[in-house]
Amino acid sequence: MEATFFLMGVDGGGTGTRVVLADAHGVELAQAEGGGSGLALGVARAWQAIEAACAQAFAAAGLQLDWARCALGCGLAGVNNRDWLADFVARAPKLAALDVQSDAYTTLLGAHGGEAGVIVAVGTGSIAAVLDRDGACRIAGGYGFPSGDEASGAWLGLRAVVHVQQALDGRARPDAFSDALLARMSVCDRDALVVWLCEANQTAYAGLAPVVLAHRDHPVAAALLAQAGADIAQLVDALDSSARLPIALCGGLAAPLAEYVPASHRTRLRPPLADSAHGALELARRALARTKP
Structure with a gap:
């Protein structure tokens, strides 16, 4: 049988x-x-x-x-x-x-169902790839946490923590954004933050991304999200200099980051088929x- x-x-x-x-x-x-x-x-x-x-x-x-x-x-x-x-x-x-x-x-x-197109996957990490009209695949980004993975959840969290550090030691004024980040980390003072930082991995930093999105009107968060959009566009340009292929944003942060993609690239965004x-x-x-x- x-x-x-x-x-x-x-x-x-x-x-x-x-x-x-x-x-x-x-x-x-x-x-x-x-x-x-x-x-x-x-x-x-x-x-x-x-x-x-x-x-x-x-x-x-x-x-x-x-x-x-x-x-x-x-x-x-x-x-x-x-x-x-x-x-x-x-x-x-x-x-x-x-x-x-x-x-x-x-x-x-x-x-893209196996057809030509560009993807930028933004989740815990990030990477971009293109399948060109000849069927060849090329990649940009994706070098990993902490030096790479631009526009990812871990990238956002790693940079948002700087605001917490500065709020705790007087370089920045404590506010609702820093308080929310501290709450997410279950941290209340400098010593506890140092312990958190020594133990944190990529996933832990990515867990702070929802706080950044929830405070998108805060100047620090707004700047991070704008930079994330610019980085997505740069990844696309590295793979499709002709600016002709469709772009699919994928991953857990695709929907919230779409509005931060520059208008020149946003018109080419297409929902992923699968x-x-x-x-x-x-x-x-x-x-x-x-x-x-």
């Missing part, structure tokens, strides 16, 4: 993991979500989050997870670090097929097809 195979698309970032389960024909059966699986969090932790979300998706479909019958397509933050990627692949369970690409590539596949998890599902379909004679 011929084995029944399943396709699984995984979108893994620093904050969360999304999984789409489909049958071998691409008919969607279930979706699930879990903790972060960006490789910067650690490869073992990434697999733990992915396995939990996959098991949840199978349970939702009333099925039992059997890795040997699964083709897994993963779009993960952090695969541009070749050592992390090699470790991730080495730790994989015995699968029917596996393809691991950057979350930028799977976002690109989903957003998300990164569905782009990863296409990776899984292709990977499974390659295993068959």
